[in-house]
Amino acid sequence: MWIDSHAHPTSDGIDSELESMQAQGVGGFIAVGTSVASSRAMVELVADLRQRHPQLVVGASVGIHPHDADSATEDDLGILASLVEANPEDVAGIGECGLDLFYEYSNPRSQEAAFRSQIALAKRYDRTLVIHTRDAWEDTFRIFDDEGVPNRLIMHCFVGGPEEARRSLDYGAYLSFSGIATFKNAEDVRQSFLMAPDDRILVETDAPYLAPVPLRGRPNVIGNVAITASFLAQLRGVEERDFATMTWQNTIDAFKLS
Numbered sequence: 001m002w003i004d005s006h007a008h009p010t011s012d013g014i015d016s017e018l019e020s021m022q023a024q025g026v027g028g029f030i031a032v033g034t035s036v037a038s039s040r041a042m043v044e045l046v047a048d049l050r051q052r053h054p055q056l057v058v059g060a061s062v063g064i065h066p067h068d069a070d071s072a073t074e075d076d077l078g079i080l081a082s083l084v085e086a087n088p089e090d091v092a093g094i095g096e097c098g099l100d101l102f103y104e105y106s107n108p109r110s111q112e113a114a115f116r117s118q119i120a121l122a123k124r125y126d127r128t129l130v131i132h133t134r135d136a137w138e139d140t141f142r143i144f145d146d147e148g149v150p151n152r153l154i155m156h157c158f159v160g161g162p163e164e165a166r167r168s169l170d171y172g173a174y175l176s177f178s179g180i181a182t183f184k185n186a187e188d189v190r191q192s193f194l195m196a197p198d199d200r201i202l203v204e205t206d207a208p209y210l211a212p213v214p215l216r217g218r219p220n221v222i223g224n225v226a227i228t229a230s231f232l233a234q235l236r237g238v239e240e241r242d243f244a245t246m247t248w249q250n251t252i253d254a255f256k257l258s
Contacts, residue, residue: 001025001026001027001028001244001248002024002025002026002027002203002225002226002229002244002247002248003026003027003028003029003057003203003225003247003248003251003252004026004028004029004030004203004204004205004207004222004225005029005030005154005156005176005202005203005204005247005251005254005255006030006032006096006130006154006156006157006176006178006202006204006205006206007029007030007031007032007204007205007206007207007222008031008032008034008038008206008207008208008209009029009031009042009045009207009222010041011041011044011045011048014045014049016221017207017221017222017223018053020221020222020223020224021222021223022223023223024223024224024225024226024227025226025244026222026223026225026226027055027056027057027248028056028057028058028248028251028257029058029222029225030058030059030060030061030092030093030130030251030255031045031046031058031059031060031061032060032061032063032093032095032096032130032156033060033061033062033063033096034063034064034065034067034068034096035064035065035068036064036076036079036080039060039061039062039063039079039080039083040062040079040083042060042061042062043060043062043083043087043090043091045060046058046059046060046090047087047090050089050090057252057257059090059091059092059093059255059257060087060090060091060092060093061091061092061093061094061095061096061127061128061130062080062083062084062091062093062094062095063080063093063094063095063096063097063118063130064076064077064080064097064114064118065096065097065100065132066097066098066099066100066105066106066111066114066115066132067100067103067105067106068105068106069106069107069110069111069113069114069115070105070106070107070110071106072110072114077114077117077118077121080094080118080121081121081124081125084121084125084127085125091127092127092128092255092256092257093122093127093128093129093130093154093255094118094121094122094125094127094128094129094130094150095118095122095129095130095131095132095154095156096130096131096132096156097114097115097118097119097129097130097131097132098111098115098131098132098133098136098140099111099112099115099132099133099134099136099139099140099143100132100133100134100135100136101134101135101136101139102134102135103134108139112139112143115143116143116146116147119143119147119148119149119150120147122150122153123148123150126150126151127150127152128150128152128153128154128254128255128256129149129150129152129153129154130153130154130156131153131154131155131156131173132156132157133155134159137160137164137167141167141171144171149171149172149173152172152174152254152255152256153171153172153173153174154173154174154175154176154202154254155168155173155174155175155176156176156204156206157176157177157178157180157204157206157210158175158176158177158178158189158192158193159180159186159189160188160189160192161188161189161191161192162188162191162192162195164192165192165195165196166195169196169197169200173200174200174201174202174250174254175192175193175196175200175201175202176202176203176204177189177193177201177202177203177204177228177232178203178204178205178206178210178212178228179205179206179210179211179212179213179215179216179220179224179227179228180210181193181212181228181231181232181235182212182213182216182227182228182231183213183216184213190235193232193235193236194235194236198246199246199250199253200250201232201246201247201250202247202250202251202254203225203228203229203232203247204225204228205220205221205222205224205225205228206220207219207220207221207222207224208220208221211224212224212227212228212231213231215227229243229244229247
């Protein structure tokens with residue numbers, strides 16, 4: 001079965017997501033928050049799914065996206081910490097957090113401060129750090145050098161080339177590949193995927209964003225991780241069953257899921 005390492009589901013859309021997952025052979029996902037409100041919602045969703053669908057493998061990640069860094073407060077970071085403390089079985093990650101200097105919806109200084117604080121949270125609670133970086137590789141690596149990295153980190157929706165992949169791997173990161181890998185102009189991403197070690201590869205949807213070819217431009221769903229994963233397995237020249245087993249175990253290991 002497939003597993004989606006990064007998605008943004010909603011409680012009102014989860015039943016249709018589950019139908020799509022069942023149809024596509026997807027057995028789990030990580031529900032990722034991007035603000036205090038959405039992080040709380042992801043934790044509640046995961047707790048509910050664990051009760052109603054114990055066969056699913058699910059976990060939540062709580063964080064403040066770089067787009068929202070300008071409005072982030074110390075109280076917000078405290079709430080993220082309290083979510084981890086109150087829900088230790090459900091919260092597997094911190095983030096998505098990081099730097100986005102492409103859109104720069106928040107001041108770079110605010111982004112960096114929020115990023116550093118969330119690195120500290122991941123280290124304090126031994127949670128996986130889920131990283132968003134866009135047009136900010138050098139700054140991201142500089143902050144890694146300053147702060148140190150937690151035991152487990154994921155470069156979410158990896159869009160770098162082989163050099164960025166190599167440097168990320170040197171920090172011990174997992175590289176998570178989305179539907180972008182299927183896009184015609186994403187040759188650098190595909191080359192990064194081909195050079196990555198077997199035990200450092202994850203697959204994600206980033207649903208509802210980044211639907212893979214041939215669904216590009218439509219709202220994405222968790223079940224579509226099967227389409228991206230099938231494409232990547234063929235690109236790597238491995239059997240889908242073997243690639244599913246590999247990426248499933250990698251996701252379990254990356255988030256320390258049970």
